[in-house]
Every structure is written in structure tokens, then in C-alpha cells.
Amino acid sequence: MKRKTILTIIVEVLLILVFVSVDLLTKTFIYEPINAGAPDIVLINNILKFTAVQNTGASFGIFKGNAIILAIISLIIIIVVFIIQMFSLTKLKDKTFRFGLILIVAGGIGNIVDRFLLGHVRDFIYFELIDFPVFNIADSCLTIGCVLIIIYVIIYYVKDCKKNK
DSSP states (O other): OOHHHHHHHHHHHHHHHHHHHHHHHHIIIIIHHHHTTOOOEEEETTTEEEEEEEEOSSGGGTTTTOHHHHHHHHHHHHHHHHHHHHHTTTTOOOHHHHHHHHHHHHHHHHHHHHHHHHSSEEEEEEEGGGTOOOBOHHHHHHHHHHHHHHHHHHHHHHHHHHHHO
16 A cells, blocks of 8 residues: 555545544533533524434434444444445545545544444524524534535536537
């Protein structure tokens, strides 16, 4: 394996660890005090606040009460995405694609830690203005990662279509 490839793997794994750490630290230092009885933290009145919500389901609370099944499914998906990330290293060097995979793996790990250790995911970011479901940093990583992969696919296929015209 080339030195550059090894360095890329190290950087990508470190980035995953950074995003997982940020997720778990925010859950510890923001969610936990609120969950223990501290008042919600209002960042922008009637727009954005931190509040404690235990999510036993998947995104937006679907599949409530199935934390273990969701944890197992999530673990399988994380492993598959990580394998894709490692095996695509030499073929897909696009930074948008690679960063999307990093965020998806990190977000999945952040939430799976909660599911296995607590039986629920700790959500705390609430956009009151639009009454958006409460979420966390891991959810943000997953969403942004998926959006980046979609952007990559669209750009890739547009380039491919223009090339094959």
C-alpha cells in the first residue's frame, strides 16, 4: 500500500473520530444537564433551543421502541459504508464523496453508541420556528453526508452524460 493511501486512511479515520467525539461531547455537556432537570437552553428565542429528547426510534422518531433492532441494522450499515470507504480509496478520490462517507460513518457511530449503551438516542437541537423534529450532531452528520453523496452522484452523472454525448 502506498504511503499516500495510508496517510489518507489515517486522516479519514481521525476525522471520523473527531465528529464522533463532538457528537458524544455535546450529548454529555448539553443534553445530559438538561435531561437531569436543568432548564432548556434558549439560543434564539422562539427559533432555536437545546432541549432533551430520548429517541427510541429512527429519524424523526419512526420505528419507536426498536432501539436494539435499529442498532444492529445501523451497525451493519456502518460496517458496509466503512468498507466502501476503504475499498473506494484508490478509485474514488473525489473529496465531496469521501467527506460524505466520513460524515455518514461518524454520524452512524455517534447514534449507535447511544442505542447500544442507553437503548435510545439523545437528541437536543430543536428548531422551534418550524417545529422541526429534535436532532443531534450525529443526525446532522448523517444528513450532510447523504446530501454530499447525492451532489457527487449528480455531478458525476452530468459529467458522464456530457462526456458520452
